[in-house]
Amino acid sequence: QVHLVESGGGLVKPGGSLRLSCAASGFTFSDHYMSWVRQAPGKGLEWISYISGSGSTIFDADSVKGRFTVSRDNAENSLYLQMDSLRAEDTAVYYCAKSGFDGFDVWGQGTTVIVSS
Amino acid sequence: SYVLTQPPSVSAAPRQTARITCGGNNIDSYSVHWYQQKSGQAPVLVMSYNSDRPSGIPERFSGSNSGNTATLTIGRVEAGDEADYYCQVWVRTSDHSTVVFGGGTKLTVL
Numbered sequence: 001q002v003h004l005v006e007s008g009g010g011l012v013k014p015g016g017s018l019r020l021s022c023a024a025s026g027f028t029f030s031d032h033y034m035s036w037v038r039q040a041p042g043k044g045l046e047w048i049s050y051i052s053g054s055g056s057t058i059f060d061a062d063s064v065k066g067r068f069t070v071s072r073d074n075a076e077n078s079l080y081l082q083m084d085s086l087r088a089e090d091t092a093v094y095y096c097a098k099s100g101f102d103g104f105d106v107w108g109q110g111t112t113v114i115v116s117s
Numbered sequence: 118s119y120v121l122t123q124p125p126s127v128s129a130a131p132r133q134t135a136r137i138t139c140g141g142n143n144i145d146s147y148s149v150h151w152y153q154q155k156s157g158q159a160p161v162l163v164m165s166y167n168s169d170r171p172s173g174i175p176e177r178f179s180g181s182n183s184g185n186t187a188t189l190t191i192g193r194v195e196a197g198d199e200a201d202y203y204c205q206v207w208v209r210t211s212d213h214s215t216v217v218f219g220g221g222t223k224l225t226v227l
Contacts, residue, residue, distance in 0.1 A: 035216065037160075045152070045160065045203050047216035059214050095159060099216075101207055102166055103150035107159040 002026035002106050004096050009111030016086050016115070022079040022096030022108055030054070030074040035099040036081050038092035039110075046092075049081065050099055064090075086115045119208045121219035128225040129194045137222045139187040139204030147206040149187040151180060154221075155200045163202075164189055191224070199226045 008020040022034070035050040049060045049070040058070055069082040079096050091114050098106040122140040129135035139149060151164035163174050167182040177192040191198055204219040 037218075044201075044221040045154075045205075045218040047205075047218060050214075050216065061215065101148070102169075103162045103171075103205070104152070104160070105162045105165075105171060107161070109159055 002098070004098065004106055004108035006094065006096050006108040006111040009094065009113045011114045011116065012086055013117050014087060014115055017082070017084045018086065018113060020081040020083065020094055020096075020111060020113075022081075024077045024079065024098070027098070027106075029072075029077040033099040034070075034072060034079045035097045035104060036068075036070060036079075037095045037097055037104070037107075038090075038113075039095070040089070040092040043092075048094075051079070083113070086113075088115050091115050118215075119206070119217050121204055121206065121217055123202075123204060123219040123222045125220070126223045126225065128227055129191075130227045131195060132193050135191040135194050135198070135224055137189045137191075137202050137224065139189070139219050140185055141187075141206070142185060144185055144187050144206070145182050147182075147208070149180070149182050150205045151189045152203045152205065153198075153200045154203065160203065194224075194226055196226050199224055 003025045005023045012018050030053050036048040038046050051058050051070045067085045071080045093110040095110045096108045097104040148166045152160040153163045154160040164180040168180040179190045181188050201221045203221045208215050
C-alpha cells in the first residue's frame with residue numbers, strides 16, 4: 001500500500017531552523033517527483049517545492065526561495081525539507097505528496113510547524 | 118504569476134448537482150487537477166487531467182475545462198461530499214516550473 005509519513009514538525013522560534021522528513025513506502029520512490037505543500041491555519045493549500053526522482057531538478061515557490069531546501073535520499077526512500085530563517089507566516093501543516101503532471105496522487109497526513117517566540 | 122480563482126463557497130441540497138468553478142486566463146491550455154479535503158484530513162485527488170477520475174472516485178464526480186473556466190461537477194450530492202475543494206495546475210516555462218493552487222471552495226450540503 002502506498003504510504004507517506006511526515007515527521008519533524010514542532011515549535012520553533014522566529015529565525016530558527018527545522019528539518020522535516022517524509023518516509024515513503026509502497027512504490028518505487030526514485031521514479032517519482034515529490035513535493036512539499038503547506039496549509040496555514042484556516043487557509044488554503046500552498047505549494048512550496050518539488051524535486052525530481054533523481055534529485056537533479058528542484059523548483060521552489062518564491063515565498064520560501066533561499067530559506068527552504070528540499071532534498072531526497074532514494075536509498076532511504078525519504079524526502080526532506082530543511083527550513084531556515086523561519087518566520088511566523090511559515091506556521092502551517094506541511095504535507096509531502098507524490099507528485100506528477102497527472103496530479104498529486106498520494107499525500108501524507110501532515111506535520112505541524114509553529115513558529116512563535 | 119498565474120492565478121486560479123475559485124468561489125469561496127458553494128452549496129447544494131442532497132441528490133442535487135454541485136458545480137465548483139476554477140477561473141484562470143486561458144485555463145483550457147492547462148491540465149487542471151482537483152482535490153477534496155475534508156475537515157482535519159489530508160487532500161485527496163478526485164480529478165486528474167481535467168476529467169479523469171482516479172481509481173476509487175465515484176462516477177458522480179466529473180470535470181471539464183473550457184476557455185477561462187474549469188469545472189468540477191458533483192452529481193447526486195451526498196452529505197459525505199461536504200469538504201473544501203481545490204483546483205491545481207502546473208505552470209511550465211522554458212526554464213522554470215511552478216505549481217498553482219486555487220484558493221479553495223467550501224462545499225456545504227444543505
